[in-house]
Amino acid sequence: MLDKNKILEALSNVEEPDLGKDLVSLNMIKDLVIEGMHVSFMIELTTPACPMKDMMKNACTNAIHLLVDKQALVNISFGHQALHYVKPKLKQIRNIIMVVSGKGGVGKSTVSSNLALSLHLAGAKVGLLDADIFGPSLPLMFDVKNEKPQVYEQDGKPVIIPIENYGIKLMSIGFLVEDKNAVVWRGPMASSAIKQFFNDVDWGDLDYLIIDMPPGTSDIHLTIMQMQIVTGAIIVTTPQKVALLDAQKGIAMFQQAKSNIPIIGLIENMSYFIPEAHPDECYYIFGKNGGRKLASELDLNFLGEIPLELAICESGDSGKPAVLQDNKIISKQHFKAITDLIIRTVAKINQG
Numbered sequence: 001m002l003d004k005n006k007i008l009e010a011l012s013n014v015e016e017p018d019l020g021k022d023l024v025s026l027n028m029i030k031d032l033v034i035e036g037m038h039v040s041f042m043i044e045l046t047t048p049a050c051p052m053k054d055m056m057k058n059a060c061t062n063a064i065h066l067l068v069d070k071q072a073l074v075n076i077s078f079g080h081q082a083l084h085y086v087k088p089k090l091k092q093i094r095n096i097i098m099v100v101s102g103k104g105g106v107g108k109s110t111v112s113s114n115l116a117l118s119l120h121l122a123g124a125k126v127g128l129l130d131a132d133i134f135g136p137s138l139p140l141m142f143d144v145k146n147e148k149p150q151v152y153e154q155d156g157k158p159v160i161i162p163i164e165n166y167g168i169k170l171m172s173i174g175f176l177v178e179d180k181n182a183v184v185w186r187g188p189m190a191s192s193a194i195k196q197f198f199n200d201v202d203w204g205d206l207d208y209l210i211i212d213m214p215p216g217t218s219d220i221h222l223t224i225m226q227m228q229i230v231t232g233a234i235i236v237t238t239p240q241k242v243a244l245l246d247a248q249k250g251i252a253m254f255q256q257a258k259s260n261i262p263i264i265g266l267i268e269n270m271s272y273f274i275p276e277a278h279p280d281e282c283y284y285i286f287g288k289n290g291g292r293k294l295a296s297e298l299d300l301n302f303l304g305e306i307p308l309e310l311a312i313c314e315s316g317d318s319g320k321p322a323v324l325q326d327n328k329i330i331s332k333q334h335f336k337a338i339t340d341l342i343i344r345t346v347a348k349i350n351q352g
Contacts, residue, residue, distance in 0.1 A: 002034045002072055010067040014059045017052045018344045019351050023060070030079065039064065040075040046347040047094070047207055048080045049122035051340035080207075092205045093127070095231040095346055097264065098224065102246025104215035107269040108236045109137045110312060112212035113321045114331075115234075118339035120167045121323065124207040127162065129197055130172030131224070132214040139174040142166065143319025149175050152202075160201045166324060169204065171197050191223040198227065208346075216246070217253045225254075225261060232264040232349055234303070234342070239268060239290035247291075251298060264345050265301030266291055267338060270308040274330055282307065301345060304338040306331050 012024040023029055023043065032041040043056055061074045099115070101108040109132070116128040130138040139145045142165045149171070150161045162169040173193060203209060211230075214220055224230060233254060237247035247266070254261050268291025272282040285308075295302035311329045315322045322329045323336075 001036060002039055002069060004032065004034055006068050007032065007034065007039055007064060010063040011060055013063050013067065014056065017055065018347050019046075023056070037069070037071055038073045038075070040077070042077045042079045045078055045080045046350065047124060047343055048078070049119055049124035049207065049339075049343050050078075050080075050347070051122065051343055053078055093203055093209050094207050095350070096209045096211065096229050097342075097346070098211045098213050098221075098230055098233040098261070099236060100213045100221070100233050100250050101215050101236045102217075102248065102250040103243060104135075106215075106236050106238045106243055107306075108215065109141065109212050110316055110321070111234075111236050111267060111269055111306065112210055113138065113141050113316070114323045114335045115339055115342070116168050116208075116210045117166060117321055117323045118335045119208050119210075119343070122339060122343070124343075125205055126167070127169040127171070127203050127206045127209040129209060129211045130170070130174065131194055131197070131211050131220055133173050133193055133220065134214065136172045136174035138170055138172045138212065140319060141316045141321060142168070142170055144170065145174070145319075147175060158200065160196075162201055162203065166321075169206070171201050191219045194220050194223055195227075198229070217250060221253065228260075230261045231346060232262045234264050235266045235300075236269055237266065237291050237294070238270045239284070239287040241287070241290070243286075244290050244294050247294065248298075251300070262349055263300055264342055264349070265303040266295045267303045267306065268292065269306045271305035273308045276310050279328075279330060301341075303341050304334060306334045306338070 008024055011029055012022045014023050015021065016023060016026055019026060028044045030042040030044050045053060057076045060076055064072050064074050099108055099112040112128065116126050120126045128138060130136045144163050144165050147163045149163055151158045162171045163175060164170065235247055235250055237243045251263065254263055270286055272284045274282050292302050307330055309329060309331055312322045312331055315325050323332050
């Protein structure tokens, strides 16, 4: 018969890689049951998309075998912590992440789409909000251009049901306005629309809500920041100097506004060009390491580089983003690595 105290003592030697404390003191070991030589328990993760869960599972099994009994039969399952509410009206959303760029044309929507899908493929429940009121692109990128959201009434008020595709819940002004009609609104109207996308949309149970922000700094940014619901922000730039200068302005917005919104990190998109016929070659057509250097200068987390590939452009235009494609798009692995780092960084932010 195995001893419960010895099992817990062994597991206290297993550290959560990102939080720097052991699983027992973090109260992550749940439902510990011992029957003879069988021991089973659940590791309560900070997110179902945790990229380190297999490593923790192996470490727990090894700790029990080494420190308790090598004949122990160990069965480990995973759960995740109850939702921590970001705001009463958004009580089923665990994390809200802004994806921001200092200027247009740096591939922010492409990054937002593929990050959202990478999180979903990792096991998380994900929503994606297109906050670019004047240039919505997500309906095209998710192949739902002709979809219209359904509406139901609750307490005398209309509630919008997001469009869903590829497992992602989607909301965009593009679902409500015809393509040929321009959205010509002053700042207060755009801000009001964004508030509706939070308050009047039934997002349901989400681990992450990704917000694809408009380029630059605007009333929309300030509106969302003032709502005090955001877990953190991701900055997207390209390597050339003009994009880096604009990225600095976006970073300064968070620092000067005293928003208390942490910057999760910086992503450099279009880092180098990979010819389709020669995937082993790369050309730094926009400069080299600009994003990495900027992150270092500003003491920001550098999340990674994403190459410029024709296949990424084609996948977005076809309505099936790169990470879903079956062909060998090199960027898929880059998005996976960046997403894992985002998950781990957000977990640290939530732990304070």
